[in-house]
Amino acid sequence: MTDPGLERAFGYRFQDRELLQTALTHRSYCSPHNERLEFLGDSILNAVIARHLFERFPKLPEGDLSRLRANLVRQDSLHQHALALSLGSFLRLGEGEQKSGGHQRPSILADALEALFGAVWLDGGFATASEVIVRLYQGMVDQLTPGQEIKDAKTRLQEYLQGRRLALPQYSLTGTEGEAHAQQFRVTCVIDSMHIRSEGNGGTRRAAEQMAAARALESLATA
Structure with a gap:
């Protein structure tokens, strides 16, 4: 379940394997699950993206920066990244979620990706987590035009x-x-x-x- 292929795609090798396993565990499977890590990951994602946009667009006012950040951290954007990482293949889901296609559900994938961000923060520190997030989001940030929505992969x-x-x-x-x-x-x-x-x-x-x-x-x- 914690195949190194995910870590290669994600760009980070975990020292604490239990943290990685917990980040990939949905509450339908067992406890501990990834909801607490998701809470951390959501916070660091917002902070890292805010700083990255602040530096990338030095002349943009607060309102425009907030809108860009909201587009980047919304569920649809997280879902796109999770699909690109094939994250669903590594999730631990309960039998009911497996049968109902939970490994492809946007909300579950987005939450798991945030949990991974939180796990990296605990395992490698803030600077490392920032590097992972910026690297993952760089393509989207490069394509940003203030006032426009984030475009999907197609x-x-x-x-x-x-x-x-x-x-x-x-x-x-x-x-x-x-x-x-x-x-x-x-x-x-x-x-x-x-x-x-x-x-x-x-x-x-x-x-x-x-x-x-x-x-x-x-x-x-x-x-």
Whole structure:
């Protein structure tokens, strides 16, 4: 459950393995669970993003900075990052949550990511947690335009390709699993011009497409 692949993607190696395990444990599984770490993570995320925006946009007034921060720390943005990290694959969920697709539920994924931030803070200190958060959010911050909303992964991928006059990605449904009330969708994203093929999965086709787009963006960033 605490596969080192998650730590590589997250950019931090835990010294205290129990902290990592607790951060990945939903309250439906057992206690201790990740809600207390989520409380810490929410606080440090807001503080780190506030400082980063303060330094990134030195002339913006308080109101604009607050709006940018709110966009960055909202559930949808956390969910995008969690999908890119495949965080759902590492969560410890109770049987009921597993059957209902909890490992792809935006609220559960967002809370778990905040719990990870809190765990890094306790394990490695404030400076280390700040580095992890800034590194994870840097792509979103670089694309910020004051007054505009944060764009989802599919939109960002589309704009990236359009800006280079390349053909748009093709999304195709490649499989479904599970009962009708808890179905999981698997989607493939193909960018022929860049020789990129990525996959995503989720409780809805849209969520699966977002994950596939996020992974395609990761491949472009490392190409």
